[in-house]
Amino acid sequence: MTGGLEYALIAVAALWGAAAGGLLPRAAHRFAVPAGEEWRSACPQGHPLAGWLGPARCRACRETPYGTGAGTASGTGAGAADGTGAGAGPAYGTGAAVPVTVTALVCAALAAATGTRPELAVWLLLAPAGVLLATVDFRVQRLPDPLTLPFAATALVLLGLTALVPEHAGEWTTALLGALALGAGYFVLFLINPAGMGFGDVKLALGAGAVLGWYGWPTVLLGTLAGFLCGALYGGALVVARKAGRKTSIPFGPFLISGAFAGLLIGAYTA
Structure with missing residues (x-):
């Protein structure tokens, strides 16, 4: 393999790894529970999570900031805590x-x-x-x-x-x-x-x-x-x-x- 092709392959692999790694935080949050407990289905504020892959950010928390004591959101409209889009709220987990x-x-x-x-x-x-x-x-x-x-x-x-x-x-x-x-x-x-x-x-x-x-x-x-x-x-x-x-x-x-x-x-x- 020539030097140029080798470096290009390594660069593409690194970009793939970075993109894939960016999808892991939400899965890590949902799976990281003690043995015997159900997998997490909500963010730390109780808003329901949509899907397993993606950043650990909650859009619903933008509407209901941490510390307000709000209960579980309905999961519809702005309350869907999928962390996607421009309105994603504060991060949870380790980022x-x-x-x-x-x-x-x-x-x-x-x-x-x-x-x-x-x-x-x-x-x-x-x-x-x-x-x-x-x-x-x-x-x-x-x-x-x-x-x-x-x-x-x-x-x-x-x-x-x-x-x-x-x-x-x-x-x-x-x-x-x-x-x-x-x-x-x-x-x-x-x-x-x-x-x-x-x-x-x-x-x-x-x-x-x-x-x-x-x-x-x-x-x-x-x-x-x-x-x-x-x-x-x-x-x-x-x-x-x-x-x-x-x-x-x-x-x-x-x-x-x-x-x-x-x-x-x-x-x-x-x-």
């Missing part, structure tokens, strides 16, 4: 800057490592979902089934289609076996220590194993070890900073995803 920046950087790195091989399209489609999963788990230590299971299924289906396209650099069979192997491994860890490994991590491992398995077993091993190393370093840092004890529960999903990302970058670059 779009972080997901936009992170998703753009992730997509750019994937493009740089993968080049013009067809599996890049799969990585770019899955990357925003990975960022969303990491965000939700980091906030509330929960990996929603509506995200983890479709993530694994989508990865396997798209990689299966990619295997039919010339010039790909992976194997679908290994992706399938990688998903089963990593999912089984995490399931064993869940059985051994349910307090330290949630079942959501087991489901997420299916998708991570599929992505890593595309480039072979060394990539699966590398990505798995990188995830545990990142988690151990984070937990150790919290203990040293006296912000957590040895038995404090930490979200492992972000580190599982980070390890898979690191393994995928190396696997794609060396394929």
